[in-house]
Structure formats: structure tokens, C-alpha cells
Amino acid sequence: MAVVFEVFRREREGAAMQHAGSISAPDERFAEIYAREQYGRRGESEALWLVPRDAVHEIDEFVDEFDLKYRRVDGYSIKERLKEARERAGTVQG
Amino acid sequence: MDARTAEFLEHIQSGGLVETGDWMPDEYRARLTKFVEMHANSELMGVLPERDWILRAPTLQRKLALTAKIQDEVGHAQLLYRVVEDLGKPRDACLDDLIAGRSKFHNVFHYPTRTWGDVGVIAWLVDAAAIISQKALLKCSYAPYGRIMRKICWEESFHILHGRDVVLTLVTGSDAQRELVQEALDRWWEPLMMFHGNPIPAGEDPMVHWRIKSQANEDARQQFLEGYVPQVWELGLTLPDAKLRRRDDGVWEYTEPDWERLMAVVSGHGPASAERLAFRRLSRAEVDWVSRTVLAEAA
Numbered sequence: 001m002a003v004v005f006e007v008f009r010r011e012r013e014g015a016a017m018q019h020a021g022s023i024s025a026p027d028e029r030f031a032e033i034y035a036r037e038q039y040g041r042r043g044e045s046e047a048l049w050l051v052p053r054d055a056v057h058e059i060d061e062f063v064d065e066f067d068l069k070y071r072r073v074d075g076y077s078i079k080e081r082l083k084e085a086r087e088r089a090g091t092v093q094g
Numbered sequence: 095m096d097a098r099t100a101e102f103l104e105h106i107q108s109g110g111l112v113e114t115g116d117w118m119p120d121e122y123r124a125r126l127t128k129f130v131e132m133h134a135n136s137e138l139m140g141v142l143p144e145r146d147w148i149l150r151a152p153t154l155q156r157k158l159a160l161t162a163k164i165q166d167e168v169g170h171a172q173l174l175y176r177v178v179e180d181l182g183k184p185r186d187a188c189l190d191d192l193i194a195g196r197s198k199f200h201n202v203f204h205y206p207t208r209t210w211g212d213v214g215v216i217a218w219l220v221d222a223a224a225i226i227s228q229k230a231l232l233k234c235s236y237a238p239y240g241r242i243m244r245k246i247c248w249e250e251s252f253h254i255l256h257g258r259d260v261v262l263t264l265v266t267g268s269d270a271q272r273e274l275v276q277e278a279l280d281r282w283w284e285p286l287m288m289f290h291g292n293p294i295p296a297g298e299d300p301m302v303h304w305r306i307k308s309q310a311n312e313d314a315r316q317q318f319l320e321g322y323v324p325q326v327w328e329l330g331l332t333l334p335d336a337k338l339r340r341r342d343d344g345v346w347e348y349t350e351p352d353w354e355r356l357m358a359v360v361s362g363h364g365p366a367s368a369e370r371l372a373f374r375r376l377s378r379a380e381v382d383w384v385s386r387t388v389l390a391e392a393a
Contacts, residue, residue, distance in 0.1 A: 002389065004176075021242055022176055024185070026388045038169055058115075 004053040005031045007038070009045040017049055106235040106305045113237055114180045122304050126236055127181045128197075129306055134174035135192050136200035141167045142370050143207045143216065152210060159256050163217065166249045173242045180238065193375045195362045202285045204364025211274030214264060215282050217257025219326075223289045223318050225250045230309035265329050279326065280334045287335075287348060288356040290314040319346035 002024045008017040020039045025031035031050050039045055069075030086092045095103070099119045112118055118126075141164045148164070151157035175185045191197040202220050207213060228247050234240040264271040296302045296310035319338075323346070326333060337349045358364075362371070 004179075021173060021245070022180075023172070024176060024179065026391070030388065034172075037165075038172070041165075 002026055003031070005035070005050045006053050006056060007035050008049040008051070009039050010047040011044065012046055017047070020045075020048075022053065103304075110235070111237040111240075112235055122306075123181060125300060125304060126239070126306055127178055127183055129301065130174055130181070130239055131178045131183065131188055131191075132198050132200070134171050134178060134188065135197055136203060137167045137171035137174060138192070139199040139203045139370055139374065142373060143203065143205070143366075144213065146207055147210065147213050150210070151213075156260070160213070163253050163256060166253070170246050170249070173245070177236075177239050177242060189378060193371060193378055195371060198360050201288050201356055201359045201364065202282075203370065204359045204362075204367045205281075205285055206366045206369075208281065209274045209278060210260075211264060211276075211278035212281065214257055214260030214275060215278040217253050218261050219257070219282065219286055219322060220289070221250055221253040221257060222322055223286055223314075225254065226314050226317050226321075227290065227309070230307065230314065233305075233308045235305035261329070265331070276331055279331055283334050284351060285359075286318075287315070288351045288353075288359075290318065292353045292356070316346055319348070320344070 003026070004022050004024050006022050007020045009020040010017050023031060023034045023038055025034050028050070035048050035050055039048060083092075098117070102117070102119055102122070106112065112122075144160060144164055144167075148157060148161055151160050175188055178188055179185055188197070192199070202216070202223075207216070225247060228243055228250065231243045232240050232247065234243070261275055264275045291311040293312035293315075294310070296313075299307065299310065301307040302310065320340075323333065323338065323340075335349050337347055340346050359367070362368070
């Protein structure tokens with residue numbers, strides 16, 4: 001049976017590994033050959049990772065049960081308070 | 095339409111994307127599978143007319159470039175069959191359907207190649223027509239297909255360059271060489287005009303409805319004419335359509351292709367359909383022992 005491998009590639013030194021696509025191969029030896037040909041033959045990658053799809057542990061739900069907005073930029077609305085602070089300090093422009 | 099399908103449709107029509115494991119309506123899965131499968135078949139069948147020229151390429155450099163192009167196209171077929179497999183149809187089933195004539199491939203690969211001029215015209219103009227459709231597919235609602243299309247478009251751009259280089263070499267050569275290009279253009283113009291399909295309005299195209307495609311057929315053809323007719327004319331070459339002209343408003347007029355003939359060609363009645371399918375059947379049978387061996391060894 002052929003196994004599906006997810007292929008990740010690094011485009012240049014220092015770049016993050018990014019998902020490139022998947023290949024189907026009988027085993028790791030074939031997977032390496034196919035991945036080299038499919039994702040590296042034009043010098044477009046400086047490293048590849050091959051991961052059997054079954055080994056990927058996916059998480060795709062992120063529930064914000066407690067409304068943790070203070071962890072995000074949209075949790076802070078400083079406009080009104082900045083205006084008030086400037087008025088108090090007497091530094092309001094024009 | 096049930097509520098879940100309606101929600102899905104609203105999601106994709108407002109620009110939302112779909113991933114492999116996501117729920118999708120049966121109709122969406124069926125149309126998408128058929129579409130990507132036909133694309134994969136076309137890449138695989140598209141190498142056969144070029145394969146005929148590996149041994150006859152005029153120089154070593156051309157032979158190497160042509161072989162590399164063929165490798166690219168087969169690679170595209172492999173990537174696309176992977177997308178189809180993830181949608182639920184195994185590659186073996188795709189190949190079985192292809193060689194039995196139960197599935198389709200693009201009209202341009204149902205025609206023979208007569209001379210090296212055809213090879214240049216195919217690599218330049220068939221690939222140019224293809225890249226217009228493929229660029230529009232970057233925005234496909236099925237994200238894995240769109241992502242693969244980025245790599246495919248990148249490689250197709252080499253092919254257009256390679257084709258243009260072949261054509262420019264011939265038109266700057268002897269009169270006989272130039273004539274090879276003109277004759278090839280005369281042969282390929284009709285299939286090229288049919289390439290993007292009949293001018294079905296986007297509003298009536300189910301592929302646009304499901305946002306598998308985002309471009310109307312006629313828009314793609316107009317883009318092709320706008321981009322490439324002037325490039326053909328500037329080389330002093332002609333196109334075999336007396337009606338072909340660009341109106342003042344930028345719309346290209348042309349002789350309406352025979353759409354019934356297109357349907358006949360893509361359903362396996364083109365001049366080279368039977369020969370190509372026979373060759374694919376033969377090569378599948380010939381390499382069968384390879385897949386049986388490697389899969390058995392791995393198991």
C-alpha cells in the first residue's frame with residue numbers, strides 16, 4: 001500500500017519550513033526520491049521534511065471560552081482614554 | 095437545498111475556502127473531483143504529443159529542455175491525482191477510467207503533431223492558453239487545489255518561454271523553417287480557439303457557482319487573444335481566421351468555433367484520440383509490474 005507523506009520545504013536558509021504539498025509513495029526511500037524530484041529539482045528548496053500523514057496531529061479548533069481579549073491587540077481600546085489624558089494634561093493639538 | 099449546503103454555499107461564495115477534511119456537499123465534491131481529474135488527465139496525456147519529439151528534437155539542448163518540460167507535466171499530473179485521491183477517488187480508478195475512455199482530457203491533446211513547428215506552437219500557445227485558466231484557478235474555493243496551482247503556474251511559465259524560444263528560432267531561420275511555424279499555427283488555431291470552452295455565461299456555469307472556477311470561458315479566451323494575437327502578428331505570421339480583429343472597445347471578434355466538434359473531440363473522437371489512449375493503455379500494462387513490485391516490497 002502506498003503511504004501519503006506531507007512534504008515541507010525551506011525555500012532559503014533561515015526561512016521557516018512551509019507545507020509544500022503531499023506525495024504518495026510505497027515507503028520512505030521512494031518518498032525521498034519523489035520529494036526531491038517534485039519539490040527540489042529546480043533549486044527551489046534548501047531542505048525538505050517528509051512526514052507520514054498519519055503522524056500529523058492536527059488541531060483545528062480554538063475555542064475562546066473565557067473571552068481572553070487581553071491577549072490580543074483588539075482587547076485594547078485606548079483612543080478615548082488617550083484623548084481624556086491629553087485633555088487633562090492640556091496637550092490637545094490644534 | 096438543505097441548511098448545511100446553503101451555509102456551505104454562502105461560505106464559498108463570500109470568498110471562504112475549503113480544506114480536505116472539511117464537510118462538503120456531494121455535488122461540490124463530485125464536480126470538483128471530475129474537474130481536477132480532467133486536469134490531471136490532461137497533464138498526463140499532454141506529454142504524449144511531446145514525447146513523440148524527444149528523439150527528433152533538432153539539438154541536444156532542445157532535447158534536454160523538452161524532456162524537462164515532459165517531466166514537469168508528469169509531475170503536475172502526480173500532484174493533481176493526489177488532490178483527487180484526497181477527495182476520495184484512488185489514482186488507479188482515475189487511470190482505469192482514463193484508458194477506458196470514461197473520463198476526459200483537454201481537446202488540444204487529441205490532435206497529432208506533424209513537425210517540430212507544432213512542438214514550438216504547443217509549448218508557446220497551448221501553454222499560454224493553459225496558464226490563463228490555471229492562474230484563475232489560484233482562487234479556487236478548494237484551497238489544496240489552489241495551492242498546487244501556484245507551483246504548476248510557476249513551472250508553466252518556463253514552458254511558454256521555451257516555446258517562444260523555439261518559435262523565434264524557427265522564424266529567424268530559413269524560409270522552410272518559418273513555414274513550419276506558419277503551418278503549425280494554421281493547424282492549431284482551431285483547437286486553440288476551442289481551448290477555453292463554449293462561451294457559457296458565468297451566471298449559468300455550475301463551476302463558477304461553486305467557485306471551483308472564477309473566470310467565465312469567454313473572459314479567458316479574450317485574455318488569450320489580447321495577450322497573444324499581437325505577439326503572433328508582430329512576427330509576420332498570420333492566423334487562419336479572416337474575421338479575427340480587435341474592436342475599438344478592446345473586444346476581440348472571431349469566427350465562432352464549431353462547439354459540437356469540440357464535444358466530439360473531447361469525448362474521444364479527435365484525430366489522435368484513439369492512438370493516444372491506445373498508447374496510454376500500452377504503457378500502463380507495460381509498467382504494471384513496477385507498481386506491483388514496489389508496492390509488494392514495501393508491504
